[in-house]
Each structure stands twice: as structure tokens, then as C-alpha cells.
Amino acid sequence: MDKLRSVKPNILFHLFVNIVVVIFITGASYYHTPLDGFKDNAIYLLHLILLQTTVAGLIYFLSLSKWVFRIVFSALFLSYCCFSFWSYSQDVSVTSGLIQAVLESKSDIVIDVITLPYVLFFMAAVVMLSFVLRFHSKIKPRKEFLIFSILALLCVSLYFFIENKRPGTLKNRLPYNVYFGLKDYFKKPDLILNTSISKVERIKDSIKVVFVLGETVRADHLSLNGYERETTPLLEKEGNVISFTKLHTDHTYTGKSVPQILTDQNLGDTIQPLTSVFSVANKANIKTTWIGNQTLEDSFGPITETNSSVILVDKFKSEFSFNKELDEVMLQPLDSVLKTSTPQLITLHMIGSHWWYENRYSDLFRKFTPVIDSKYVPSQSKEQMINSYDNTILYLDYFLSEVIQKLKAEDVPTAMVYVSDHGELLGEDGRWLHAQGGDVLKNPAYIFWFSDSFRAKYSTEVDTLSAIKNEPITTDDVYFRLLHILGIETK
Ligand SMILES: [Zn+2]
Incomplete structure (x- = not known):
């Protein structure tokens, strides 16, 4: 019982940070899904919970070190908010095409970014991030390290289990689609085309x-x-x-x-x-x-x-x-x-x-x-x-x-x-x-x-x-x- 009481702040912290991530990032992948009736909504809620569980495992490992969390989590969180805003507002798909436009900063994308709702969304994200960081600084992140890291490993492996059973279930959604979009963008094309056509x-x-x-x-x-x-x-x-x-x-x-x-x-x-x-x-x-x-x-x-x-x-x-x-x-x-x-x-x-x-x-x-x-x-x-x-x-x-x-x-x-x-x-x-x-x-x-x-x-x-x-x-x-x-x- 004492043990549970001593890790209670850690559990609350992880609940909090995962809810923030659902609201600002992962929820965006579900926002436009047309659903009807309680059952369908419940199924997609379960879908979101499973996805977030896999993310929770990754967040746990990031949270172990104060400075890694401050730097890496903050950087990832804010960059992901750029993508999730487009997903929420315009239902864009994060693919290698979008990554290309962002990295090669096409002007239409830049213009898209500078809108009032975007600035407000981003400001809200910064405020929430500051709450997350303050909360994190108040906990002892390595408490009950063994039990929690085994749990976190199980959460992460859930990703591979689900993707193995039904490929594409998680990988086409935030945050994973950004990773795969980047991977596709940097990948050499498998396709080799004939460039010297003989006279026709x-x-x-x-x-x-x-x-x-x-x-x-x-x-x-x-x-x-x-x-x-x-x-x-x-x-x-x-x-x-x-x-x-x-x-x-x-x-x-x-x-x-x-x-x-x-x-x-x-x-x-x-x-x-x-x-x-x-x-x-x-x-x-x-x-x-x-x-x-x-x-x-x-x-x-x-x-x-x-x-x-x-x-x-x-x-x-x-x-x-x-x-x-x-x-x-x-x-x-x-x-x-x-x-x-x-x-x-x-x-x-x-x-x-x-x-x-x-x-x-x-x-x-x-x-x-x-x-x-x-x-x-x-x-x-x-x-x-x-x-x-x-x-x-x-x-x-x-x-x-x-x-x-x-x-x-x-x-x-x-x-x-x-x-x-x-x-x-x-x-x-x-x-x-x-x-x-x-x-x-x-x-x-x-x-x-x-x-x-x-x-x-x-x-x-x-x-x-x-x-x-x-x-x-x-x-x-x-x-x-x-x-x-x-x-x-x-x-
Ligand atoms: Zn087709």
C-alpha cells in the first residue's frame, strides 16, 4: 500500500501527459472518422486507447531522465503539434509528400501555417507543455523502475503485435505516420526507369x-x-x-x-x-x-x-x-x-x-x-x-x-x-x-x-x-x- 502511495504521483503524471498527447496529437488521427452509433464510437475509442498505450510506453522511457524529457519530449511534442493541427483542421494525411513540402518549405504550406487558429492552437500546446514539464520536475521518475519499465516495454511491444495482426492499423496515424513519412522521403526509390528511349x-x-x-x-x-x-x-x-x-x-x-x-x-x-x-x-x-x-x-x-x-x-x-x-x-x-x-x-x-x-x-x-x-x-x-x-x-x-x-x-x-x-x-x-x-x-x-x-x-x-x-x-x-x-x- 505504501508502495502504491509512493508511486501515485508518477501514475498521475503519466495519465496527465498521455491525455495531453491524445488531445494535442493522437486524437487528430481520429477526429474526422465518420462514425455512427454508440458501438462504432466505442470501437474507435478503444482503437485510440490501444494506440495511445503504445505511445505511453515510449513516453515512459523518455521520462526517465529529466533533461532528455525536457529537451526531447518538448521538441517532439511541439513539432508533432504542427502536423496534428493540419490533421484536425484540414484532415491532411501525413505522407512523404507532405514531409517533402514541409522540408522543402513550399510557399503554400508556409501560408497555411500562419493562421490565427494555428497560432492559438500552438500557444495552447506551449501552455500545456509547460504544465507537463512542471509536473515532471516534481516526480521521482525512476521510482519502481523495474516494474514500470517492464510495463512500458509491454506497451511498446503492443505496437508490433497489432501491426503484425493488422498491418497499417497504427502506422498510418499520428505519431507513427510522421516517422514512416520521413522514412519514405529519405528512401531511395525501388523503381528504376529507363531514361534513354530509342527513337520512335x-x-x-x-x-x-x-x-x-x-x-x-x-x-x-x-x-x-x-x-x-x-x-x-x-x-x-x-x-x-x-x-x-x-x-x-x-x-x-x-x-x-x-x-x-x-x-x-x-x-x-x-x-x-x-x-x-x-x-x-x-x-x-x-x-x-x-x-x-x-x-x-x-x-x-x-x-x-x-x-x-x-x-x-x-x-x-x-x-x-x-x-x-x-x-x-x-x-x-x-x-x-x-x-x-x-x-x-x-x-x-x-x-x-x-x-x-x-x-x-x-x-x-x-x-x-x-x-x-x-x-x-x-x-x-x-x-x-x-x-x-x-x-x-x-x-x-x-x-x-x-x-x-x-x-x-x-x-x-x-x-x-x-x-x-x-x-x-x-x-x-x-x-x-x-x-x-x-x-x-x-x-x-x-x-x-x-x-x-x-x-x-x-x-x-x-x-x-x-x-x-x-x-x-x-x-x-x-x-x-x-x-x-x-x-x-x-x-
Ligand atoms: Zn488502387
């Missing part, structure tokens, strides 16, 4: 192609491909649309699938260097522009940068953000880029149908109801999940038809090529989302549209495609098909 020949003089790189769209949820729900009414009304029903990919997540689609890499190949489709187009004097609504991942960022220009419409919000821009924001830059010159290859990289579905479309497209109302998947019905997902397909239908209208207005032959990087599990064998096994994940949507003048000029090309639309093909096709449509001849 171009047989089409003026052409504009929009390549839409989609996200998480499975082929069998398009009414264009025979899905019983009307999810693609606008594309069905459109002439000159060819939709493939049996495209196959082995890859079930963006980081693996996108590099394969954008380069000459064949499925199953691991040979490097890879040749970017944009490098080949550049060599053929075709202007290449990437307009993206996804943050650049290391897996495909270097390929993106082989475009002659890159426009990212919402570069600090990854799929982990809940108030990310809608894909239609890309239509305006598309408009201005389309007008500039010919020939052109413009890529639109969508956030598409990536979870959380409700943030991927506007209210106008909420046709199938009831929709999902909580991010906690097990509390959602299969009907809700599929309704929300199908609404994202309706939105895709609108988005692609807007792209087509813009291409129709051009006075040169135009084409649109759409491919999704992979599909999505919608309750098959009780499983959801992607980045796992499952046939429906490996059959993404693949759609073409050609203008009347393209069709008139290159009719055999269009007819050949039309003839094979129900044949099984793989994503190896995309790279060569794009070059072919652009009129580039390679060996």
Missing part, C-alpha cells in the same frame, strides 16, 4: 488522348457490362463506347498495379528498368500532362514525373482523408490543358471508388439508398455497402461523360481510355475492400471512347477493339494500346 516513329499527326486512370472499379458493377442496376446510363447513351468485360490483373492494390499499367512491365515480371509510357510519348513529341487527385506514392511517383507537367489538385489529402476533393475538380485543369496544343496525352488520376465511398461522389448521385453511415465496416449492411459503392460508379459515369463532352468539342481526332487499377470486394466470402485475394479484385473496368473523326480516320483500329471486347486480356494491354492509339510505333 509517330504516324498520327494530330491527336488528343485522355487517359483516365481509375481507382477500385470492378468491371461487373457497370450496367455497360450487364450489371442489373443502371450504374452507367450516360456512357450507355454515348456512341463509340467499347467496354471490356474480362480485363485481368494480378495486382489488387494501387502501389503494385499502377506502375505495371503505366510501364512496359508485364504481369509477373520483375525486370528493371521499366519504360514509362509518358517517356515514349515525350520522345514522339507528344505533350504529356498528369492531372491527379491522389497523392503521389513512391511506387508510381517517379513514373508520374516523366510527364512534361504534373498538376495535383489535392496533393496533401490521401485516401485516408475524409474531406478530400471530388474527382470533378480535375475537369477545370483538363479544360485549360486540352486547349493548349496537339498532339497530347493527358492523364487523369482519379480517387474513384476508393473507400470511404460516401466522400467520392456528390449528393446528386445518391441514387441507391440506404448508404453507409459509419467507417466501421462490420456495422454496415451488405446493402448499404453496395449502394454506396454503386453511387460512386454513377459518379464515374458522369465524370467520364464530362471528359467525353470536352473531347467532342475538339477539332482533331480524340479518344478516351479508362482503366481501373483493380476491383473491390463487396462481401464475397464475407470480405470487403481490396489489397487481398479474390477474383473480383482482379477484373477491373476498361473502357474506350472514340470521337467520330477518330472513328472515320482509323476505323479498323476501332473495329478490332470492338471485336475483342469480351475476350480475356490482361493489363499488359494498356501500355501498348495507349501508344497504338497515339500513333506511336515501337519495336
Whole structure:
């Protein structure tokens, strides 16, 4: 009993410092999570408690020495407050892209920082820190060292246990995402790209192609491909649309699938260097522009940068953000880029149908109801999940038809090529989302549209495609098909 009484101040101190850290740092990673009902909130509260428990272990070890705590804890706490403020206020994702912007101090980030709420938040953090430090100076930090350090070690190892069981559970949240963002930023890219492209020949003089790189769209949820729900009414009304029903990919997540689609890499190949489709187009004097609504991942960022220009419409919000821009924001830059010159290859990289579905479309497209109302998947019905997902397909239908209208207005032959990087599990064998096994994940949507003048000029090309639309093909096709449509001849 005496023992307990003597360590009571230490226990109170650690409770206090962890609550402060939850309020100022770790809580920010949960703030924007859409949740509904007591159960879902309780589950995410438990999630936060588990995360904070792992952090508590680290704080304990820092607290053992007065000066280490004063210097290291203070420095970490205040730097983390910079990130958590953005997470609270703008739901930004701490990724290597954000780290890059901070370290290379891009002006838009600096302007973002100097706002009144930010100054107030930071001042509050400084005040709380001073309370924490004063409290710390009043305790004897090494009291019952053995018991407490064993407990702290257990807390820290909980991190590895959870990450092992469900990778990504903790690592994408504060404070861990800053560490992994830094690690990614300093890491040498695994991807080696071919920089010396041999001479290519171009047989089409003026052409504009929009390549839409989609996200998480499975082929069998398009009414264009025979899905019983009307999810693609606008594309069905459109002439000159060819939709493939049996495209196959082995890859079930963006980081693996996108590099394969954008380069000459064949499925199953691991040979490097890879040749970017944009490098080949550049060599053929075709202007290449990437307009993206996804943050650049290391897996495909270097390929993106082989475009002659890159426009990212919402570069600090990854799929982990809940108030990310809608894909239609890309239509305006598309408009201005389309007008500039010919020939052109413009890529639109969508956030598409990536979870959380409700943030991927506007209210106008909420046709199938009831929709999902909580991010906690097990509390959602299969009907809700599929309704929300199908609404994202309706939105895709609108988005692609807007792209087509813009291409129709051009006075040169135009084409649109759409491919999704992979599909999505919608309750098959009780499983959801992607980045796992499952046939429906490996059959993404693949759609073409050609203008009347393209069709008139290159009719055999269009007819050949039309003839094979129900044949099984793989994503190896995309790279060569794009070059072919652009009129580039390679060996
Ligand atoms: Zn993806």
C-alpha cells in the first residue's frame, strides 16, 4: 500500500501527459472518422486507447531522465503539434509528400501555417507543455523502475503485435505516420526507369488522348457490362463506347498495379528498368500532362514525373482523408490543358471508388439508398455497402461523360481510355475492400471512347477493339494500346 502511495504521483503524471498527447496529437488521427452509433464510437475509442498505450510506453522511457524529457519530449511534442493541427483542421494525411513540402518549405504550406487558429492552437500546446514539464520536475521518475519499465516495454511491444495482426492499423496515424513519412522521403526509390528511349516513329499527326486512370472499379458493377442496376446510363447513351468485360490483373492494390499499367512491365515480371509510357510519348513529341487527385506514392511517383507537367489538385489529402476533393475538380485543369496544343496525352488520376465511398461522389448521385453511415465496416449492411459503392460508379459515369463532352468539342481526332487499377470486394466470402485475394479484385473496368473523326480516320483500329471486347486480356494491354492509339510505333 505504501508502495502504491509512493508511486501515485508518477501514475498521475503519466495519465496527465498521455491525455495531453491524445488531445494535442493522437486524437487528430481520429477526429474526422465518420462514425455512427454508440458501438462504432466505442470501437474507435478503444482503437485510440490501444494506440495511445503504445505511445505511453515510449513516453515512459523518455521520462526517465529529466533533461532528455525536457529537451526531447518538448521538441517532439511541439513539432508533432504542427502536423496534428493540419490533421484536425484540414484532415491532411501525413505522407512523404507532405514531409517533402514541409522540408522543402513550399510557399503554400508556409501560408497555411500562419493562421490565427494555428497560432492559438500552438500557444495552447506551449501552455500545456509547460504544465507537463512542471509536473515532471516534481516526480521521482525512476521510482519502481523495474516494474514500470517492464510495463512500458509491454506497451511498446503492443505496437508490433497489432501491426503484425493488422498491418497499417497504427502506422498510418499520428505519431507513427510522421516517422514512416520521413522514412519514405529519405528512401531511395525501388523503381528504376529507363531514361534513354530509342527513337520512335509517330504516324498520327494530330491527336488528343485522355487517359483516365481509375481507382477500385470492378468491371461487373457497370450496367455497360450487364450489371442489373443502371450504374452507367450516360456512357450507355454515348456512341463509340467499347467496354471490356474480362480485363485481368494480378495486382489488387494501387502501389503494385499502377506502375505495371503505366510501364512496359508485364504481369509477373520483375525486370528493371521499366519504360514509362509518358517517356515514349515525350520522345514522339507528344505533350504529356498528369492531372491527379491522389497523392503521389513512391511506387508510381517517379513514373508520374516523366510527364512534361504534373498538376495535383489535392496533393496533401490521401485516401485516408475524409474531406478530400471530388474527382470533378480535375475537369477545370483538363479544360485549360486540352486547349493548349496537339498532339497530347493527358492523364487523369482519379480517387474513384476508393473507400470511404460516401466522400467520392456528390449528393446528386445518391441514387441507391440506404448508404453507409459509419467507417466501421462490420456495422454496415451488405446493402448499404453496395449502394454506396454503386453511387460512386454513377459518379464515374458522369465524370467520364464530362471528359467525353470536352473531347467532342475538339477539332482533331480524340479518344478516351479508362482503366481501373483493380476491383473491390463487396462481401464475397464475407470480405470487403481490396489489397487481398479474390477474383473480383482482379477484373477491373476498361473502357474506350472514340470521337467520330477518330472513328472515320482509323476505323479498323476501332473495329478490332470492338471485336475483342469480351475476350480475356490482361493489363499488359494498356501500355501498348495507349501508344497504338497515339500513333506511336515501337519495336
Ligand atoms: Zn488502387
